[in-house]
Amino acid sequence: MNVSRCRIIAVGKVRKGWVQEGVELYLKRLPGLTVVELKDSSREKEAEAIRAALRSDELPVMLMEQGTPLASIPFAQRLERLGNERLAFVIGGADGLTDELKAAARWQLSLSPMTFPHELARLLLLEQLFRAQAILQGSPYHRA
């Protein structure tokens, strides 16, 4: 797993200080990971901006509560299997992703069947990416 080949494309700013603190902590722990923040607007305009931000050489991973949940170890193993593939993890705004974007994704990832605010979804994803890296490196951060 190479985090410098991963990007997070997220709609909306992180406004809550206590979430921002966590986001910054995990970004420091994941050097090379890029976050692209898109302006929030209508869901359709956000979808256009997401499509424009996605690169043709990256696999989009749509974050959605109705997606497939994975425990941390299988998540890490899936990232490892994807090897050098470029990944773009996409987090919707307050109104979520359009059905078209959700349906077009080859990987629909759920963090839980519960719905989180987009800011928390970003923090949870960052923590799981850091945990995945720790699992693959055999670091004691992950205690099953």
Ligand SMILES: C[S@@+](CC[C@H](N)C(=O)[O-])C[C@H]1O[C@@H](n2cnc3c(N)ncnc32)[C@H](O)[C@@H]1O
């Ligand atoms: C407030 S949620 C939007 C909820 C909206 N009802 C929907 O159907 O997408 C904002 C964004 O956070 C992400 N998100 C929230 N909860 C999630 C979960 N349990 N698993 C994965 N992503 C989640 C999704 O990308 C979602 O578009």
